[in-house]
Amino acid sequence: xxTPTKRHDQVAETSSDRRPTLLDVARLARVxxxxxxxxxxxxxxxxxxxxLNVLQAAERAGYQPNxxxxxxxxxxxxxxxxxxxxxxxxxxxxxxxxxxxxxxxxDYSLLLGITVYDRGVESSYxxxxxxxxxxxxxxxxxxxxxxxxxxxxxxxxSVQVIERLKGSNLPxxxxxxxxxxxxxxxxxxxxxxxxxxxxxxxxRCSVTGDRLAGYRAALKAAGIAFDPALVAAGDFIFxxxxxAAAELMALPDPPTAMFCANDTSALGALRHMRxxxxxxxxxxxxxxxDDIHLSLQSDPPLTTLHQPRFDIGFAAMTLLxxxxxxxxxxxxxxxLPVDLVLRDSTAPPHRR
Amino acid sequence: xxTPTKRHDQVAETSSDRRPTLLDVARLARVxxxxxxxxxxxxxxxxxxxxLNVLQAAERAGYQPNxxxxxxxxxxxxxxxxxxxxxxxxxxxxxxxxxxxxxxxxDYSLLLGITVYDRGVESSYxxxxxxxxxxxxxxxxxxxxxxxxxxxxxxxxSVQVIERLKGSNLPxxxxxxxxxxxxxxxxxxxxxxxxxxxxxxxxRCSVTGDRLAGYRAALKAAGIAFDPALVAAGDFIFxxxxxAAAELMALPDPPTAMFCANDTSALGALRHMRxxxxxxxxxxxxxxxDDIHLSLQSDPPLTTLHQPRFDIGFAAMTLLxxxxxxxxxxxxxxxLPVDLVLRDSTAPPHRR
DNA sequence: CTGAAAGCGCTTACAG
DNA sequence: CTGAAAGCGCTTACAG
Numbered sequence: 230x231x232t233p234t235k236r237h238d239q240v241a242e243t244s245s246d247r248r249p250t251l252l253d254v255a256r257l258a259r260v261x262x263x264x265x266x267x268x269x270x271x272x273x274x275x276x277x278x279x280x281l282n283v284l285q286a287a288e289r290a291g292y293q294p295n296x297x298x299x300x301x302x303x304x305x306x307x308x309x310x311x312x313x314x315x316x317x318x319x320x321x322x323x324x325x326x327x328x329x330x331x332x333x334x335x336d337y338s339l340l341l342g343i344t345v346y347d348r349g350v351e352s353s354y355x356x357x358x359x360x361x362x363x364x365x366x367x368x369x370x371x372x373x374x375x376x377x378x379x380x381x382x383x384x385x386x387s388v389q390v391i392e393r394l395k396g397s398n399l400p401x402x403x404x405x406x407x408x409x410x411x412x413x414x415x416x417x418x419x420x421x422x423x424x425x426x427x428x429x430x431x432x433r434c435s436v437t438g439d440r441l442a443g444y445r446a447a448l449k450a451a452g453i454a455f456d457p458a459l460v461a462a463g464d465f466i467f468x469x470x471x472x473a474a475a476e477l478m479a480l481p482d483p484p485t486a487m488f489c490a491n492d493t494s495a496l497g498a499l500r501h502m503r504x505x506x507x508x509x510x511x512x513x514x515x516x517x518x519d520d521i522h523l524s525l526q527s528d529p530p531l532t533t534l535h536q537p538r539f540d541i542g543f544a545a546m547t548l549l550x551x552x553x554x555x556x557x558x559x560x561x562x563x564x565l566p567v568d569l570v571l572r573d574s575t576a577p578p579h580r581r
Numbered sequence: 582x583x584t585p586t587k588r589h590d591q592v593a594e595t596s597s598d599r600r601p602t603l604l605d606v607a608r609l610a611r612v613x614x615x616x617x618x619x620x621x622x623x624x625x626x627x628x629x630x631x632x633l634n635v636l637q638a639a640e641r642a643g644y645q646p647n648x649x650x651x652x653x654x655x656x657x658x659x660x661x662x663x664x665x666x667x668x669x670x671x672x673x674x675x676x677x678x679x680x681x682x683x684x685x686x687x688d689y690s691l692l693l694g695i696t697v698y699d700r701g702v703e704s705s706y707x708x709x710x711x712x713x714x715x716x717x718x719x720x721x722x723x724x725x726x727x728x729x730x731x732x733x734x735x736x737x738x739s740v741q742v743i744e745r746l747k748g749s750n751l752p753x754x755x756x757x758x759x760x761x762x763x764x765x766x767x768x769x770x771x772x773x774x775x776x777x778x779x780x781x782x783x784x785r786c787s788v789t790g791d792r793l794a795g796y797r798a799a800l801k802a803a804g805i806a807f808d809p810a811l812v813a814a815g816d817f818i819f820x821x822x823x824x825a826a827a828e829l830m831a832l833p834d835p836p837t838a839m840f841c842a843n844d845t846s847a848l849g850a851l852r853h854m855r856x857x858x859x860x861x862x863x864x865x866x867x868x869x870x871d872d873i874h875l876s877l878q879s880d881p882p883l884t885t886l887h888q889p890r891f892d893i894g895f896a897a898m899t900l901l902x903x904x905x906x907x908x909x910x911x912x913x914x915x916x917l918p919v920d921l922v923l924r925d926s927t928a929p930p931h932r933r
Numbered sequence: 934c935t936g937a938a939a940g941c942g943c944t945t946a947c948a949g
Numbered sequence: 950c951t952g953a954a955a956g957c958g959c960t961t962a963c964a965g
Contacts (some may be wrong), residue, residue, distance in 0.1 A: 497878070
């Protein structure tokens with residue numbers, strides 16, 4: 230047999246330059262590897278004396294279990310692929326933090342994949358599960374319909390986060406976008422606004438339709454007819470927020486308030502108002518969605534709908550791991566609460 | 582197709598829903614597993630006929646190699662831990678994208694670890710290397726001196742990105758912060774400014790000192806004496822950018838321009854000026870550092886120093902993988918170029 | 934060019 | 950409570 234490349238770790242205790250294995254520990258403790266394994270991983274299966282003996286030997290040898298060997302034997306990678314389309318969006322980091330925290334809690338590793346909506350990249354990460362380097366996939370963001378196979382059955386264990394793939398019934402963790410949007414628009418209505426514009430989200434995302442539906446439902450509940458001219462097509466991006474706001478304000482009868490599908494486009498809208506010399510909220514009120522960190526730094530700070538992103542990430546990772554463990558009676562559709570957070574971008578309409 | 586010999590697995594599965602292994606492929610192709618392995622991974626070692634035969638068998642069986650088994654055998658995890666302290670900072674995503682792209686290029690996986698500067702968390706990720714689940718570590722951001730052991734020798738293969746651990750001589754990829762800062766301040770001097778403030782970075786970071794040094798060097802080169810009162814202690818955060826700018830503008834003889842250690846604090850400074858009713862760049866010029874995406878969205882867009890973050894990430898990951906492969910003659914200190922990008926936050930000083 | 938066999942480092946059913 | 954042995958699924962030195 231060839232000897233694999235050896236690295237010289239400066240381990241003072243060990244005389245050999247080979248990493249200590251369970252066999253070394255077993256020898257040191259004068260027990261079998263079976264017992265050594267049990268003492269380390271299932272202490273209740275061995276006597277107290279043996280446990281101490283093995284623990285001490287492991288300590289002395291500077292033993293670190295080889296996780297690859299364990300994975301191979303247990304047929305479990307203890308790693309989860311997290312697939313995001315882009316990562317520059319300030320919406321993601323906090324979700325990812327939640328995912329990472331939950332994974333770490335359970336001794337799982339997080340394999341990060343950034344797809345930039347490239348089918349080849351998506352496939353390469355799905356292959357990681359097929360190749361048993363990962364046990365499951367967390368899907369952040371939709372627009373990955375190509376991942377569905379065999380009549381809408383996703384081929385590997387997975388949980389969707391926030392976005393839902395069209396027509397899939399995969400486990401999912403997110404919020405009730407329609408109800409949240411309703412609350413945001415309702416706030417504007419309560420303030421006295423009657424002419425409320427909407428900068429919509431990217432059509433490719435499932436939340437876009439839900440938020441629009443919430444907007445319409447709130448208007449309807451207030452007895453206000455839906456006016457398609459008041460909906461400017463957006464894409465969640467800053468630049469489009471600016472142009473969409475421009476379209477709305479150029480209307481013969483411009484809105485006195487606007488509900489934006491996300492904070493980033495609301496921030497764009499804010500900048501456009503400023504360029505027009507309009508004061509927010511005196512001249513126009515603006516409501517965002519997501520509560521990204523930046524919405525606190527804007528001028529004025531944005532009234533928005535707070536999504537518990539860390540919790541969503543944490544819950545999604547936990548759900549997937551529970552699912553993989555075969556936990557019974559799991560709720561596979563988790564809807565987390567959203568809060569309307571009032572800041573300085575909304576006020577009663579200004580009489581003109 | 583004949584049924585393979587039944588194995589006594591603990592789980593009673595029918596042979597058809599067992600994942601195909603190399604042995605299945607070998608049988609199908611009527612060769613040994615050795616030959617099958619070679620045909621798939623080292624085609625030049627087998628005859629063309631065998632290659633085709635095995636490839637076809639693998640295809641027919643729907644074979645996917647088990648990466649855990651391969652890793653165990655080759656003693657190589659093909660995974661790299663990426664350690665970041667926080668991830669909400671808009672500075673990181675693009676670096677991470679570069680890291681991910683390079684890892685994918687080389688068939689490595691990226692294990693993401695978010696430490697929040699917690700020593701326990703840092704250790705748990707280092708253990709991933711000790712446990713042979715990962716081959717090396719990429720360190721994004723300093724403040725992790727606790728990771729150094731035994732006379733400044735980091736215990737596992739690693740490359741630092743941007744930040745340097747104090748006193749370490751680990752491989753590193755980043756920029757020349759001092760020279761870049763010099764260029765930023767030089768730009769202000771060229772515009773005619775003589776009284777230039779500096780909002781510094783977080784003292785715990787190595788780049789902070791370098792950028793301050795660049796600021797001082799530029800002043801010195803212009804024959805301007807360094808005035809400590811013009812340096813406001815910052816921490817790279819928006820809120821501190823605001824208060825630091827407030828300190829500077831409250832000076833008896835306030836600066837006509839300020840060089841900020843990063844964009845985020847420059848953005849905070851911008852908001853403070855606006856609250857003071859001051860116009861940027863008419864009343865005060867502002868230069869940032871990093872060129873995060875937001876610096877384009879600010880009002881006015883920020884003049885700043887562009888760091889090639891994607892490239893830095895890509896180069897760092899590539900360097901680590903090359904190092905692990907034992908590539909000879911590697912340059913282990915890579916300095917990437919920085920560009921001054923002129924936007925609308927700087928102008929000649931306004932006569933008062 | 935190909936095959937038989939060893940072995941990477943674990944865990945666990947089985948027997949005592 | 951403990952040990953001998955099998956086996957997870959690969960790759961590769963060795964021999965032919």
